Amino acid sequence: MTIVDLSKVSCLIDEVSSVILGKREVVQLTVAAILAGGHILFEDVPGVGKTLLVKTIASAIQSDYNRIQCTPDLLPSDIVGVSIYDQVDHQFKFHQGPIFTSLLLADEINRATPKTQSALLEAMAERKVTVDNHTYLLPQNFMLLATQNPFEFEGTFSLPEAQLDRFLMRLKIGYPNEEDELTLMTGGKREAIPIRQILTLDELTAIKSQVDNVFLHEKVAKYALALVRETRNHEDILLGVSPRGSEDFVKAAKAYALTEERDYVKPSDFQHLLLACFGHRIKLKSHKRLGETEVTSILMSIIESIPVPVGRD
Template identity: 55%
Template structure:
């Protein structure tokens, strides 16, 4: 990894942290998902700064920002756009929806009907939308940060497992510590957001994303990643483990995380660090339990059960 690339990522992290105070780890994990070409699902309580994080990231990379508030009556066309007949030209004209952006905040995604959820998640996977037999490409750096509230279930539509698998990470910001919350109450966040400066162009971001594929992964480390994935499928209390697609995402995320840390190679510790964010929403526990505490216990058990590789010296 070139020193220049690491410095770019450091500047981006530092710029966002000026606004999203005291959440450096969450910022790094969000950037990891973006570099890996994935998307993030934030399952978190309201009012902890998810929107601010997304807005700050968009400004810092000189990207466009759109927000969609998901509601039960939201239609797929409200997201992707619609073709409208122009009487003067006698032609149908496509009017793009908010999905044609760099960074999209999909707020409370579990409050809309499955058909609308599927339209967004298909676009996330395919990188384009098809309307009236015409295919329209999305931004090459298209990045979705979706939110859902874990404590409100009335009027919600749970995301199916196959759709959850489209998200690279599931993260939570959580409450700030006392000192950081005091700064927020003093209005520092609003002032800092207004002063955010672009530190990365979308072209430079594309180059960084391409560089992720050059991060070296030793065969032993790849085998360790696979062992962790396969352990998730047979671990006591787990009904459905991580899919092969999830395993591929796991490795991609590890390479991107290594870049964030300034390395051009993946370590077993990188895999352990991102494992909860990659695995937590892909596991289905026996009895259909959605307890975060129980899931966290299973994830710890998987890490403890699988032996860490040690390369022998010749």
């Protein structure tokens, strides 16, 4: 088994942050999601560096990488592949689509139709695809990193709850601060910055195997469960976090602890991850607006309402 120095995780975060200026927290959460083996949905306005972030991470971990530009005319076969009749062998042969990779970027995923979006569901849940009654396994480290425009934008299709629930985190990069944007305006292209390889895929796999070994005290686990269950009991929430969401919440916290070079989870880890892990999973009741301000406000009130276990931070 490959033994990896966990300080390499911090080096990975530093390397990606040297390209994505002023967004170290987003980079750290992205790396945590990768270590947890989860998928990420980046929701933000165009041009803030979502695609560049994914490409930079792929280079820093020496990963194979494919990109799909989602449009309304994209077909499921354009993603998973298609069987084509071979006139020489007189049989159908499957030609793999771009989904057969370790890191798949689905750019502007909500511009694709619901039928095309559904082609990703099996891959996201089970890391395999079925075509013409044949099942094909995806790479061990398969991960979907999808970007979507805010739903107010023209030409978008809302992602269904079943698909949103398969994303470990939803992240927003946001606009850069004044100093960083000045650097972007006056400096060279960020895409031209050489990226050092920090991890190999074997090393990444080894670190991911250590996530389950991160210690989670029973009191801290019960605290996390209380946060989850409050989303189901809150008076303004119609759809709370699912059991899959609660499992993902723990995985994310353990992986986040590794990015902090810790071998145990603190209650503050769950607080820090709550919005990223829950924000896309809850659905508000009809009398509440669906804006991000309301979602954030409700989730922050949940954190404030649940007592933190004493002596566990």
